Amino acid sequence: MKLVWTPDTALKAYVSTVRTCENFKESSVAELLSAMAAGWNAKLIVESWSKGGPISTSIGLAVAANHTGGRHVCIVPDEGSRSEYVKAMHGAGMVETEVLVGEAEELMAGLVGVEFLVADCKRRDFVRVLRFAKLSPKGAVLACKNAFQKPVSGFRWHGVLERGTRVVKTVVLPVGQGLDMAHIGSNSGSESSKRGPSRWIKHIDQKSGEEHVFRG
Template sequence: MKLVWTPDTALKAYVCTIKTCENFIESSVAELLSAMAAGWNAKLIVESWSKGGPIATSIGLAVAAHHTCGRHVCVVPDEGSRSEYVKTMHVAGMLETEVLVGEVEEVMAGLVGVDFLVVDCKRRDFLRFLRLAKLSPKGAVLACKNAFQKSAAGFRWHGALARGTRVVKTVFLPVGQGLDMAHIGSHSGSESSKRGPSRWIRHIDQKSGEEHVFRG
């Protein structure tokens, strides 16, 4: 099996996220990631977050998980971050939040079969999240937001992931503070030979009006 794109689910999550996040910073990133996670029918969506960070992406991923009947998990470094995250999500109307606190190695070891992973390049440990992620055998989508950060200078997908991880394709989008994404192939067979026709995904930044089109 491998990830299968479902455009109807992507559109529903996208529209719902626009309505929910219209007053938040980073809403364009949230809308895109929500549509991607929902479109790929992700069942285990994991993200990293730390105190003081924008909440829009979290809302978008929670919306996606609702549409896929999946699980959205946020990993935070300490109790202070957990408390602020839960409070902010509740204010936004997201009452069902799953938050894990602890070191990256400990937390990621218990999250098996990740379909969709979002890490923040502002966190110094974002590379550890990528390297330690236990990805789904059917494939996964990985996203690095705030990719213009100095901490992400010289970043390369092939050098960041665990040995043997098969990167099918990558794309860098000038959305928000930079969004670097990678599609990881399934464990069985050749993704390039089995994959169907590429689909064009269209995203319009609600604030700037800019249109971004890339292959899904």
């Protein structure tokens, strides 16, 4: 088994997120990540967040989880972050997200089978969020938002992920403050022999009008 792309679900999540996030900052990031999480039919969607951060991405991921019937979990470093996050999400009408408080190592160890993960490069522990992720054997999609502001020089996916993780492809997108994304292959054998034809995903930034096209 491996993750399978479902374009209809991606489109529905994208449209829902556009409507919900039209008044938020970084809405283009939220729309894209929501469409991708829904399109890959992710059942366990995890993100990291800290106090003072934009909430639009979280809304988009919650929308995606609603479309896939999945679980959306946010990990935060302290109670102050949890309180602010819950208040902001409830204000946006999102009440289903689970919020876990603590260190990245401990929290990620308890989240087994992650299929879609968003780490915020503004958080000092974003590398640990990635390194300790327990990814689904079906594969996963990982995203680092605010990638142009990484505090880590020479960042390489192979260098931060658990040894033996198969990174099928990576891409850096000029959306928001940068999205550095990686597609992790399933554990069921050679990805090249089983993967179907590549699909092109088009994303239009609602504010700038710029069109970004990349392979899914």
